[in-house]
Amino acid sequence: MSGSRSGRENAGHDCGDCTSKRPAELLSMYATAEDGIARRTFLVQSGILAAMAALAACGGADSTAPGVPANSQVNVNDFPALANVGGVAMVSLGGAPVAIVRTSSTSFLALSRVCPHQGGIVQQFGTRFVCPVHGATFDLNGSWIGGQRTSSLHQYTTTFDSTANTLTIS
Numbered sequence: 737m738s739g740s741r742s743g744r745e746n747a748g749h750d751c752g753d754c755t756s757k758r759p760a761e762l763l764s765m766y767a768t769a770e771d772g773i774a775r776r777t778f779l780v781q782s783g784i785l786a787a788m789a790a791l792a793a794c795g796g797a798d799s800t801a802p803g804v805p806a807n808s809q810v811n812v813n814d815f816p817a818l819a820n821v822g823g824v825a826m827v828s829l830g831g832a833p834v835a836i837v838r839t840s841s842t843s844f845l846a847l848s849r850v851c852p853h854q855g856g857i858v859q860q861f862g863t864r865f866v867c868p869v870h871g872a873t874f875d876l877n878g879s880w881i882g883g884q885r886t887s888s889l890h891q892y893t894t895t896f897d898s899t900a901n902t903l904t905i906s
């Protein structure tokens with residue numbers, strides 16, 4: 737033998753590993769990574785589909801703004817607190833908890849008492865509404881002003897009939 741070594745041996749190591757084992761290992765690693773990505777993609781897509789199914793199941797309704805019967809009527813005379821501007825009355829309209837706030841001699845707000853954060857029922861404390869669950873706080877206009885960060889309370893449409901002293905809410 738001339739003592740010459742194969743090109744593989746000249747590279748300073750036995751390239752048998754490079755040609756027979758490493759590509760297979762690399763292929764295996766690649767396949768594993770691909771599987772991981774595919775699995776991850778599948779899980780993300782599954783999550784999106786599950787969220788879409790949940791929304792479809794509840795008809796896309798906003799759980800923090802439960803519907804009230806169309807044209808619900810409230811007799812303002814039934815709630816002495818509403819005789820004065822800034823007065824608040826808690827009512828239930830078709831099972832939906834609503835806070836009515838008198839904002840002037842001729843105007844009212846009707847706010848959902850369901851907290852936009854996770855659905856607690858807000859309570860009135862003076863000139864604020866506070867959620868007992870995580871402490872979100874709202875002013876009497878329903879605007880979020882502190883505590884647990886969330887959006888403002890849902891506002892229903894109101895129409896005041898000053899002659900009959902009735903409030904129509906929908």
Ligand code: FES
Binds near residue numbers: 851852856871872
């Ligand atoms: S549910 Fe109201 S602050 Fe969380």
